[in-house]
Amino acid sequence: MSKKIEIFVACHKPSEIPENEYLIPIHVGSKRSKITLPGFQRDDEGENISDKNGSYCEMTGQYWAWKHSDADYIGLCHYRRYLSFSDQKFSNLTPDERGQVLVGALNKVTAEKYGLTDPGAIENLMSRNDILVCEAQDLSKVYTPYGTQDSVLKHWYAHDRALVMREDLDKVFGIIREDYPVFYKSLQEYLSGKYFYGFNTFVMRKDLFREMCEMEFAVLEKFEKMTDLSHYNMVLSRIYGFMGEIMFSAFVYHLKKTRPEIKVKECQMLYFEKTDPVKEILPSDEDSVKVVMDLEDVPSFLLQPALSTFLNNTDKNKIYDLVILYDKINPQYKSVYQKMVADFKNVNLSFVDAGYYYSTAEDLYGKIVHAAPIFLAQMLPNFDKCLYLHWNVLIEKDISEIYDFDLDGKPVAAVKDVIYQGMLNTFYREEYDFAAKKIGIRNIFDFADDKVILMNLAQIRENNVANYAVETADLVKKSDKKIDPIYIFNKIFAGKIRYMPQTFNCTIADCSQTKFFIGEAPLDLANAVKAARSSALIHGYTSDMPWILDDETDIEFFAHYWDTVYAGPLKMMFENHMSFRLNSGQFGQKFRHFVDAILPKGTKRRENVKKLFPRKGMFFRTIQKLINI
Secondary structure, three states, X not given: OOOOXXXXXXXXXXXXXXXXXXXXXXXXXXXXXXXXOOOXXXXXXXXXXXXXXXXXXXXXXXXHHHHHOOOOEEEEEEOOEEEOOOOXXXXXXXXXXXXXXXXXXXXXXXXXXXXXXXXXXXXXXXHHOOEEEXXXXXXXXXXXXXXXXXXXXXXXXXXXXXXXXXXXXXXXXXHHHHHOHHHHHXXXXXXXXXXXXXXXXXXXXXXXXXXXXXXXXXXXXXXXXXXXXXXXXXXXXXXXXXXXXXXXXXXXXXXXXXXXXXXXXXXXXXXXXXXOOOOOOOOOOOOOEEEEEEOOOOOHHHHHHHHHHHHHOOOOXXXXXXXXXXXXXXXXXXXXXXXXHHOOOOEEEEEEEHHHHHHHHHHHHOOOOOOHHHHHHHHOOOOOOEEEEEOXXXXXXXXXXXXXXXXXXXXXXXXXXXXXXHHHHOOOOHHHHHHHHHXXXXXXXXXXXXXXXXXXXXXXXXXXXXXXXXXXXXXXXXXXXXXXXXXXXXXXXXXXXXXXXXXXXXXXXXXXXXXXXXXXXXHHHHHHHHHHHHHOOEEEOOOOOOOOOOOOOOHHHHHHHHHHHHOOOOHHHHHHHHHHHHHHHHHHHHHHHHHHHHOOOOOHHHHHHHHHOOOOOHHHHHHHHHHOO
């Protein structure tokens, strides 16, 4: 196809862009932006409305394309939303009934899967069509603040003061009725229906694109003169973008109705959750000690004790490359940890979003267990070796001795896990049956602790990490309950683990439950753990609330833990969290008694409430968090 195609990708921040000559990233709102996006087209060059981006949203990019692009086909998409150019029909949809294909992360792998890197696919579609839009959404299935509605107009009216002002909608419709009476007739029919294209995402033949822009921006210019945004909030002030979205969708309907010769193709809409560019981390020095700390699935402040003890025990004569893995982390915590590390000139800190890699694996292979050690070789492609540390450890000495441990040809090294060996060895057989029959753990007495792992990442990469993802996905399919990541680690590396001395990762009995399981473990292992207590390089604990005392708590460890907390910058977070959990626990008991009183167990009333508020529902989960039930 010799005709020129330009599809502008509206971005307001650094974003991953699929490698495709027809996809042109454009920095919308660039005139007022405090950042520069290298290689991106700016929307403040030549004739533009860049300074109106706060209220016009992606339409400032559309305006720039209208005034400056001379391509035969002109399109617009967003850094998070793209049209799928693939022939394949995808079923992994968002749960909001809008029919968007939900993709975890935008990268080379997923961009290729969904047809975004194939110029030929775009050329083929445009050779047979005049317009590409997303599949029409059935708005009668989409939630609004006032429930579902049976028409496009009612759907938007139901967002009064949530997304738009109802009177603003009526003003725009009035302008169209006066200035574009033919289009207005189509608009009325369109608004009375229930299907909506939306998102200002399309590719159009140049003449149709210009016709749409002439109408849209003329209406918006007139509407802008009669609108005062000074009292609008952040969402409501985006009014012109929302109005443009409605007019675009109605324009497509109008063309299909009045000009049937125009060919309109509906494509699936892709929605990418993670779009930030991922930079590969490079070791600062070939001989540096490379350490990974895993902060997944727990509040971010819980890493402080592990980080503090690591930093305080570093060797000033050595260089350390420290990577913090996370799935969710508040930027303020990032800043705190960066400041902590800044005082140690021989430590280089980086952050890696582990969720980015899990989501890509799940997009390719299906649901997996988020077990970081299985995917570290992929997350850190430039690291040949690392010492992996879970968040719930206290480091007592420089970890170089562990880092220099001889792997003896094995891909990983770890200590035997006294807690899990006791759990699987106890007279309660449920956990053993699960491990043996569902996971395939053959020898529970080889079961290793995954809190401290020395890893030969180069060797693991040679074994093809993709195979690990496939195996974990297969285990999830077969399992009838959530799988602990430690099972995946032991399954994948069964027979490939070199066992380290217990002093390298000595488990502390931090509560009555862990003490019980240690008592159920093989005697030799339990004795080795006990002997390692006083000379351990690392102490590991199991509870996510090690500050709460019970009758079996190791008092010495408890005091040591709190000394570490109080020496760090986040002590108030620990105190507040402890107070909240303790108080909510007391409130939780009272709440249970109240529920049992008004909804007695076994009654029909109680069963009806269970159906109304299921355990997996948002209401129940919120109450559960508040009262710790």
